[in-house]
Amino acid sequence: MKKVLYRLYWDYEKEENWINEMAAQGWHLKKFFFGRFTFTKGEPGAFIYRNEFIIGMSANEKKDYFEFLKDSGITIINELCGWVYMKKSAAEGPFEIYSDTKSKITYYKRMLNIFLLLFFVNVWMGIMNISVFGDSTVGIFNIVVALLIAIPIIKIIQRKRN
Known part of the structure; x- marks a missing residue:
């Protein structure tokens, strides 16, 4: 089934x-x-x-x-x-990928770097589309995508601190 x-x-x-x-x-x-x-x-x-x-x-x-x-x-x-x-x-038995603090923090940093890159690229593209290219629809879409990407960024930062 x-x-x-x-x-x-x-x-x-x-x-x-x-x-x-x-x-x-x-x-x-x-x-x-x-x-x-x-x-x-x-x-x-x-x-x-x-x-x-x-x-x-x-x-x-x-x-x-x-x-x-x-x-x-x-x-x-x-x-x-x-x-x-x-x-x-x-x-x-238990199944943990990252069992020690150091490897988990390294994992969070790697993940955070990718999401931050995607966030800043979308913000930059949004600003460029709105101000330089005059395409507010695409620019607003880029900004919305950046805001959605901010959600996992905040969660990753919180987990890394803990």
């Missing part, structure tokens, strides 16, 4: 929690694509799911990292635009 659900999350941890709640009900993630999640029915609570932002890795680093995950009993479900979903059997 297959189930397709649509959800948009600005908080990757809330998204991950929702996926794990679905798994606890027996719905296992098979694929995701920009807010579209495909699940199949299975044993409730059989897997623990994690998502990770891996932009910034070279092709070789990513290949080595995925091989390391596979050797650790972790299955890569899907990768899209730098976001990766993975699962591990719940019977094998």
Whole structure:
């Protein structure tokens, strides 16, 4: 049995929690694509799911990292635009990607840098479109996108501080 659900999350941890709640009900993630999640029915609570932002890795680093995950009993479900979903059997115990504070802070910094870049590019493009090119529709769209990108930036900064 297959189930397709649509959800948009600005908080990757809330998204991950929702996926794990679905798994606890027996719905296992098979694929995701920009807010579209495909699940199949299975044993409730059989897997623990994690998502990770891996932009910034070279092709070789990513290949080595995925091989390391596979050797650790972790299955890569899907990768899209730098976001990766993975699962591990719940019977094998807890599943944490970053278990120490230093690696978690490094992860947050890497994620924050990408989101800040996207934020500033959209602000700059918005200002340029409005003031220089006279296209207020596109400029306003860029500003709205920048404001939406600010949501995960604020959340990442808060988590990094904690």
